[in-house]
Amino acid sequence: MTSPRSRATLQVRPEVMDFSPYSAGLSIQEIKERYGLDTVVKLASNENPLGTSPLVQQVIRSHADHVFRYAQSGNPRLAQKIAAFFGLQTECVVTGNGSDEVIDLLIRAKARPGIDNIVAFNPCFSMYTVLARLCGVELRQTPLNDDFSFNWDALVSLTDDNTAIVFVTTPDNPSGYTPPVEEIMALAKRLPEQCLLVVDEAYMDFTGNRDAHSMMPRLADFPNVCVLRTFSKSFGLAGLRLGFGAMQPELAGYLKRIRPPFSVNILAEHAGMAAMDDTVFFNETLRVTAEGRDYLNRELAALGCTVYPSKANFIMFEAPIDGAELHEQLLRRGIILRPLNKGYGLPRHMRVTVGNAHENKVFINAFKEILNVR
Structure with missing residues (x-):
């Protein structure tokens, strides 16, 4: 007979039962x-x-008495500000509770559990592994080169007609390796037609020459590319959890349909806009x-x-x-x-x-x- 305590965990998904919690x-x-x-x-x-920026601190204090209110669903003002700051169309921007949430939305929207696969290097950002597994999607990985540079041929060899997403982080973590953007562009052209290349540029601002390394200014020429950015690093908002994805408007529209309406809180929204103002x-x-x-x-x-x-x-x-x-x-x-x-x-x-x-x-x-x- 099942005990009352164990009844609550009947039919918990195997992916969850085998999970190890993130070790901070x-x-x-x-x-x-x-x-x-x-x-x-x-x-x-x-x-x-x-x-944290002094201007951001001031803005947070000035909006502290509004925290009983919901943020505007979809954060349209923030999305417009991001678009203007990064030279994008507003329709291309999907805000999230950190870029982690955008990664989760991309996997949920693009990858079919038990059918599709995701490809990345090994090691890679832990959230690619965690979220792929939680969503029941196969993750295929190939080792980095001995000098921690990227083996593009090995990465492409793992893809097939069921590859939904390829993740690449540049600058990479933990090595800091940053390939020329021409190599990312060449990779995008080699992937299967249905595959989305997600370029995680969390540390791109620190490269000293973003135009030489970032795919952000080149999105219009690559419909199969999505670029991720975060406000946790150069903008100093790690504790408020704010990030965004830049992608083709049609894909952005699908992500906005499935995104929780208030995942970016009202203080993070105001802080993000202030951070972009404090040049x-x-x-x-x-x-x-x-x-x-x-x-x-x-x-x-x-x-x-x-x-x-x-x-x-x-x-x-x-x-x-x-x-x-x-x-x-x-x-x-x-x-x-x-x-x-x-x-x-x-x-x-x-x-x-x-x-x-x-x-x-x-x-x-x-x-x-x-x-x-x-």
Whole structure:
């Protein structure tokens, strides 16, 4: 006889029963409590080195008394603002609760469970894997090259007449590798007719030359391409969850039909519009990140690390000591990085977010101290 407790879980989908929850790193407060620290420098999540725009903070405060209201369904004002800022048609823009939601909508709209497949590199952004599996869609992956560049031939070889989506991230995470846009264009032309190429450009603003790497200005010439962007990085809105997809109007229309009507909350909507208005903060973010990236590249190389070329707001490096040991020693000193042993199988590799000048120096000084103690 079925117990009352187990009845609630009868016929839970196998995809759900086999799921492992997302494992986030320890928070700043958890690190403080575990190691008895007063201050912690977090360089693990690729967040904005300057925090949040002062204008955005002001706008959030001014709209705080409106949070009992629903946002306008579909966020048309935000979509218009995004379109103007990025040089798009408003009909091409689909806003979402982070770009994660747009990924989910694309898979639900394009991929038929048990029939279609999705193709990506390995490793890739974890949400491609999670959402494909949750939607009951096969995910096919091919390894990156040894230098973390992209093997286009191997990627294309995985596609067939039932490939609904191919995901490519540029700059890639965790390596920071960024292919020339001509290679993305060539890939789009090689894919099966029904296949949508989704180019995730979460870190594109940090490349220093977006026109040389982004598919956004080329969407009109590639009807089988969708570009994803987020407000979590260069715009400093990670905690408010805001992103968008730019795609052909017909596909955008289908996504808007199935999107929950109020997934982008009213504060995120106003914050996103204000973030695009604050060009001073945006440009300063890019400047500080570029300078910090150059500094970390030099210092890490001087410490005997293998540093991988990155055009993002983070750097991947191979340390001269075990990554788990380095990670633990840094945590004891109040510095959080992203180790790449779990999920990536890279025991000596770490990913460090480019922080502000002070944070970067604190990290490098601690790294030097760890190596000298050994």
